[in-house]
Amino acid sequence: MxxxxxxxxxxxxxxxxxxxxxxxxxxxxxxxxxxxxxxxxxxxxxxxxxxxxxxxxxxxxxxxxxxxxxxxxxxxxxxxxxxxxxxxxxxxxxxxxxxxxxxxxxxxxxxxxxxxxxxxxxxxxxxxxxxWQRVCQEETKTMWNGKGACNGDPKLGNCNFSSIDDRQLHNHAFIFTxxxxxYSDVVMRRNDPKQTVISGIKGLRVLKTTQSSFVNFVNDEFRSLPDQYDRIFSTVVDCSWEYSDTESVNFSRAWQTVKNIILKNFAGDPNIGVSSPSVQHTLYLSEKEVLDVLPQVSVISMTMPNKHYFNFDTKHFQKIVPGDNNEVFIPVDKPHGTIYAQLARKDLKSKL
Structure with missing residues (x-):
């Protein structure tokens, strides 16, 4: 634990x-x-x-x-x-x-x-x-009328609390998200003046349907995987980082910053996306940006298991669904690849 x-x-x-x-x-x-x-x-x-x-x-x-x-x-x-x-x-x-x-x-x-x-x-x-996050009421389409009902689309039956835009935060109601x-770990030793403060993100599951490749890897008698020029990329990110300075940091804001950096390097621009030549490269770019943006972080470690989605082979079923298949995939949780790396500032290497 x-x-x-x-x-x-x-x-x-x-x-x-x-x-x-x-x-x-x-x-x-x-x-x-x-x-x-x-x-x-x-x-x-x-x-x-x-x-x-x-x-x-x-x-x-x-x-x-x-x-x-x-x-x-x-x-x-x-x-x-x-x-x-x-x-x-x-x-x-x-x-x-x-x-x-x-x-x-x-x-x-x-x-x-x-x-x-x-x-x-x-x-x-x-x-x-x-x-926990505050329940949010969408203000643009539905309005609470104060009589236990909503004014708006009658098909909704009640207020729409799922919108992420133009929201009003509830004063005392919360939703589990x-x-x-x-998480955080703090270790203090009486004879060690340097307290250890670790923050972490656990269970951040993400998926993108394109702009992920994996090509030109070792080709020998053990290889069966062909070059993947455009594949589904899905992972569950576990990440932890250690602070060298705890006096000048807002821990909640820093945690949100790390999460946003991971999502940005994984997904890219909402309209254009970003290319990922490997899980390793995406992981490294995220860790590097965290160290660039948060000077209080001395070292960061990240694990990205590769959650596979294999293309369902339809070539034997051309009479039923002719043509190639790029829409239906088989989720395979096990076995899965695991990619991890720890990135530290160079002046801390002697202490790690």
Whole structure:
């Protein structure tokens, strides 16, 4: 569930506190990694400002790593902050401070655990945002008459809330729009001044019907795929990026910027489109533009599985449907190709 930090932390020197806890190791075997926490804590926060309400629904995971391992070796729980207490912390901090974005809430929780409990070495908080958007009423064709009905096309039966143009946002009604998921991981270590803040996009599924090709690849005795000069291109984008600067960034705006960059490089101009000679090239152009546009991002990683749509062969059915087929395709989810790359600023290579 938890993302792996893209920037691996530099090993911190042995601290007195760490040395004191080495005596917890009573056997010939050593615990080399450990931690515990509460996963899938669901919280909904409603901000009520007059008639206009704003909601954030998150699924939160909190994991702590203690200096001591005596709970493992000796069954001594005196340092354990119960996972139930971690769950309560999520709700209480949401009540006390409100919720702004996955990143800000994860930072708030991680800082709390390190500040509150001196025996906690590391806090890792994972937050996934549920994609709620305000219900929108189309103003140009239908008008709410205030009597429980709509004035407009009687065939609609009620107001048209599906339009994306010229919309009026509802004050307190929302619709679930799972186009893509916004998540964040924050890792804070007491002995590492550089906090790790990762944002991510998960499950962004896209498809275009032309301007995608794949030609001139290795031609040997194992190849059966012909050159693809014009094919359907469909993928499900998973993308994560790490910030080197968290003070000057608007996390929600940055997340939307990355999403828009991915869509732009995939789709291109609405009327003309954009040519894609490979999934690799489209992926690289997206990552490069993110680093160009967002100086606070130090490294970005992206995965694009190639969701295949194969042309249905109609050559044996010419009496039924004569001619070539370029309209009917067979969706094939498995197996699928997987393309991924991580792009980093050159001055960070030594730290990755």
């Amino acid at each position: 938890f993302a792996t930090p893209l920037r691996q932390p530099q090993a911190s020197g042995s601290t007195d506190k760490l040395q004191n806890h080495q005596q917890d190791t009573p056997y010939q075997y050593e615990i080399t990694d450990h931690g515990y926490g509460k996963d899938a804590v669901k919280v909904l926060h409603v901000s009520r400002k007059g008639p206009v309400h704003t909601i954030h629904e998150f699924e939160v995971g909190t994991h702590l790593k203690l200096y001591s391992k005596k709970d493992y070796y000796q069954g001594n729980n005196s340092d354990v902050v119960a996972t139930d207490s971690q769950k309560n912390t999520v709700y209480l901090l949401a009540k006390k401070h409100g919720i702004e974005s996955p990143e800000m809430f994860a930072l708030l929780l991680a800082k709390h655990f390190l500040n509150k409990y001196s025996h906690v070495e590391e806090a890792h908080v994972h937050v996934e945002a549920y994609p 799972p186009t893509a998921q916004h």
